[in-house]
Amino acid sequence: xxxxxxxxxxxxxxxxxxxxxxxxxxxxxxxxxxxxxxxxxxxxxxxxxxxxxxxxxxxxxxxxxxxxxxxxxxxxxxxxxxxxxxxxxxxxxxxxxxxxxxxxxxxxxxxxxxxxxxxxxxxxxxxxxxx
Numbered sequence: 001x002x003x004x005x006x007x008x009x010x011x012x013x014x015x016x017x018x019x020x021x022x023x024x025x026x027x028x029x030x031x032x033x034x035x036x037x038x039x040x041x042x043x044x045x046x047x048x049x050x051x052x053x054x055x056x057x058x059x060x061x062x063x064x065x066x067x068x069x070x071x072x073x074x075x076x077x078x079x080x081x082x083x084x085x086x087x088x089x090x091x092x093x094x095x096x097x098x099x100x101x102x103x104x105x106x107x108x109x110x111x112x113x114x115x116x117x118x119x120x121x122x123x124x125x126x127x128x129x130x131x
Contacts, residue, residue: 014052018065021045027078029089029112036082041113043121044074048097049105065102073097086110086124094128105129 023046026039050065057063073096083089090108097106111123 016050016052018048018050018067018070019046020048020067020071023071023074024113025075025078028082029078029084029086030115031084035115040115042078042086043109043111043113043123044093045109045111046070046093046097047107048103049107050102051104054102063102065100070097086112087126090124090126094126098128098130103130 023044024041025044027042028039029035029042030040048065048070054063074093077092077096078089081092083092090110093108094106097103105127107125107127109123109125111121113121116122
C-alpha cells in the first residue's frame with residue numbers, strides 16, 4: 001500500500017485596510033463666532049479596516065469599500081452642515097462609514113490647519129470598532 005502525503009494547507013490571517021490620507025477640505029467647524037462664519041482648512045486621515053474574509057471581486061463591487069464614495073460622503077456632510085466640535089464631526093463620519101457592512105474599525109484623525117498660528121495643526125484622533 002502506497003501512502004500519499006497531501007501538502008499542508010497554509011493558513012493566513014488577513015487584515016484589509018482602506019486608507020484616505022491628507023484629504024483637506026475647507027469647512028465650517030468650531031465654537032467661535034469667526035469659525036461659524038468663515039470656512040477653515042481641516043485635514044482628514046482615515047484608516048478603515050474591512051472584513052478580511054470577504055474576498056475582493058472585481059465583478060461584485062460590494063465586496064470592497066469604495067474610497068471615492070467615502071470621500072464624496074464626507075464632502076457632502078461637511079458642505080451642508082456646520083459642526084461645533086471636531087468630535088461631533090468625527091461621530092457623523094463614523095455613522096456614515098459604518099453603514100457599509102464590510103467596515104469593522106475606523107481610525108480617524110482630524111486636524112484644523114489654520115486655527116492657532118504657533119502650531120502646524122491642532123485636532124483629534126479617534127478610533128471606533130464594531131463589536
